Amino acid sequence: MSTVLIVAEAQPDGSLRKATLNAIHAGKDLAQKAGAPLHLALLAEDPARLAEALKPYGAAAIHTIASPAFAHYVAESFAPAVAALATSIGASFVGAAATAQGRDLLPRVAARLKAAMASDVLAFSGSGTDITFTRPMWAGSVIADVKLKTPVKAFTVRATEFSAAEPGGSAEVKAFAPPADVAGAPTQFVSFNEVKSARPELTEASIVVSGGRGTKGDFKEIEALADELGAAVGASRAVCDAGWVPNDLQVGQTGKVVAPKLYIAAGISGAIQHLAGMKGSKTIVAINKDPEAPIFQVADYGIVGDLFKVLPELRAAIHAAK
């Protein structure tokens, strides 16, 4: 029988990556359309604790694959294990969240399975094996409906397009023995330099305050407003390239794709590549000195003015209303 297999993702600290819950929701949706059960793959040095955490999210089974080779994520170790599991359970669909890991891993898994793949899927339609994948092209300027002609089909899903799976049910946890080739990968993990922040994760925040070139590198007012709102801080590509803020904050086609309920763009002109990363936001506010800036074309509320005046006033108004 055909099965939908979703690969869960652990964070470097061993906890579950939140986007996995969105991918599970997407997997449930696909499984229902395909008339197939939903299974999860969980790869870790010691997967027991995470398997327990994943149990209530509605999958029929969780396959744990344990190996010292999984202490750090490396595509050449993970891909053979996921592919062997997919073959063993007869998976017709193999997917994950379109995180950095998902984007790196799934095509390599697909290559082993001779599977065609759809990246950044926004929605599924159709039934049985005749599934249509809806996904963005040209940085979201075009929405494409695609079909994958191979027997096994791979995909990543854009986490912001699917809400997190709700608890309900209890999955059966099974251990799957890793194939021999997970060890001895020619690639060695060297280090991970984490950008730590007390603010919410950019792709998971419900409010994002972003700064662009108009800040001239001074993010104090952006950060102060973000903290008043409990928001994440974002930035345009220009300010990341200049080294003013870490690239981790970059919102755009080449950075993070965000879809918060409120996105405040301060001093951002609105290049196509930035718009691609935030135009899915529910409400967009643009603050810019230039009344002709393209950002105003996507903004629900625009205010022409100096961000160093507007942001403190807005922060004061929000603070006063608390």
Added chain:
Amino acid sequence: MKILVTAKRVEDPESKIKVKADGSGIVQEGLKYKINPFDEIAVEEGLRLAAKHGGEVVVVSIGAKEVQEQLRHALAMGATKAVWVNHAGALDPMSAAALLKGVVEREKPDLAILGKQSIDDDQNQTGQYLAEWLGWSQATFASKVDSLESEAEKAKAPAIQVAADGKTAQVVREVDNGLATLSVKLPAVVTTDLRLNLPRYASLPGIMKAKNKPIEELTPAALGVDPSAQVEVVKLSAPPPRKAGIKVGDVQELFTRLKNEAKVI
């Protein structure tokens, strides 16, 4: 060392892409074409590595004869020679990777550098398929530790560090919440992120020299590859438009509207 880089022909990323009324494709009129920006970064990094370690850069493009423009551009930037895989039909990441594998087996490079994705189909898959099918290491989303306005960037130092013995390379990768560093065994596939480097402009002498550099023509048949696409694009459509917004007069009005109208604060 020998470095193979790719140069896909894509629509200029600054152009406005419109979908044809029947959803069968995009409106081609008035569009300009360029090297995929991620591939241009791959060409640049290949040139920097070749300058540092000695060697040559071979640039590959797949497509109809127009892709020779992109190959000439990469040759003008400084690539040594070009390979044109003459294939006019639809191309997907699997068929591109299968064709590139054929070229890699002929050219036997120490490193293949590809853009992490092309800005038309945005799939971000080809490098990973290629690495798996070659049985090579992969380091995707290669990035740089320094700012793109740093001294190292001005000195055009490569961000990918090849070990003295030429057997391994360290690659800094842009991942979620930070930077991860991998050591890959060569030969390997590296895919580039936008912050790896700032590609050079082609100089006038470079453009003149490029005219005499060789472009080798290959076909899928010569590479023994069936290039039929396995990703079938059924229909394209424009994304739902956003409703027109308004300009507000002052911060108090903005605050009131966010609170009472949008109800987001």
